[in-house]
Amino acid sequence: MSGSLRGQTAIIGIGQAGVGIATGYSALELLGQATISALKDAGVQLSEIDGLFAASSSHAFPTLSVAEYLGIRPTFFDGTNVGGSSFQMHLLQASLALQAGLCNVALICYGSNQSSAGKRLVSMSEAQWHETPYQPRHPISAYALAASRHMHQYGTTREMLAEVAVSARHWANLNPQACARGPLSIDQVMSARMLSDPLSTADCCLVTDGGGACIMVRAERAGDSSKNPVYFLGAAGAQWHRSIVAMPDLTVTAASESGPRAMKMAGITHADIDLVMLYDAFTINTLLFLEDLGFCPKGEGGRFVQNGRIAPGGELAVNTNGGGLSCMHPGMYGMFLIIEAVQQIRGDAGERQLPKVDIALLHGNGGTLSSQVTAILGSAVTL
């Protein structure tokens, strides 16, 4: 039954604004600029938007704030907030709503000014009462705990984690929009200031501003658009815990459930995937998701990424924009996984463009390895 969603909707426009530092702009202003850019890209009028999908780090009622700011009255809206993975979930919700005829033109959007406003991660995530007395640093302590367990159980080393950061930087060096460019060595990552053992400042994603948006319509309308439509092939979410203490096994994320379900909906195997976009809030994420999504056996993520396997020219193209580690990270990065995948599938990615991208796997992460949402996008040849 879920197979009926495959190829029924498509992204026809993308937009970004203020990626990096956007001093003097509010979160909604960046979201608004990204939306205008996506509408232009899609050849769609603002007044045509009747489906609104938004999550925010700074607005308690994101669809209310966004609809008012844009001056639209959507017939369907969804503000599911599962952290940075919200936008992968919105791809699924928008596809469902479009397919059911509840809306005709869907906007998925995000904006944050966290860097220029405070130079730190903005989060509305509340403290967990049973963790509060111990003062874990949110969110890094949780990811560090997972890394400590992975190292203990599988012999993963700091060098292996560092290879993830170095590979991301090599991709960023091919992306003029990336916020962190320039040489980066494994030694530099290893000698960066330690924040939460075993994670150093170089194991952490950037803190940037940025707005992002995409426009989604039913496939029959997508054929009329000027740009190559990028089709929705499948998506699935899984969530097993909220606080890190309730994660059953710190080396296995719910991506091991969301990935297979999304790939089943899309009817694809690993051999079909040309691009892998993983939410790399910390270096350990990339290892966990490569394992849980089935690109390598459990525990082998560290050895898998060694010798440049996920860097430019490597066997598996991962995070070609430079990722959250070196491209951008405006708080909830999932929106930007979509934008990079669309650019690569369209063939618009410039110097970092892969030779052939017909199928991209996007994996969003939210909370403390809590929410895992996988989405599959494809070009027209995959229909």
Place this chain on the structure above:
Amino acid sequence: MSQTSVNAPTGPQAEYQAFLDEGRFMLQLSPSTGRHVFYPRVLVPGSGETDLQWVPASGLGTLYAITVNRSRAGSYNIALVDLDEGPRMMSRIVDRETAPIGCRLQAHIAELDGVKAVVFRQIDQVQP
């Protein structure tokens, strides 16, 4: 500090803290399932039994994962401890900067920022 008395009709979260304030580390046990529950809830997660009663924790556990938060103000660890009764809890190892994963631990009640909380001390080396 919690003003709650253990005898007052309060939820499990407040009761847990009230026990700690009295110097007792208590866990919930569901006799029908044999399962201990932490953090304290009004039901057994996943199956929904409500026959939860308070029992003293053995205080013994094994270190599952650990990190040391570092800043200019100093450093402290954050530990995940697998209690012998089954549940896992966040805590701190208080008598050293860090400890090896797998080591055995003993619970103590300490005051952290004015709040009574369960912390642990290492009681032996890593199990072979």
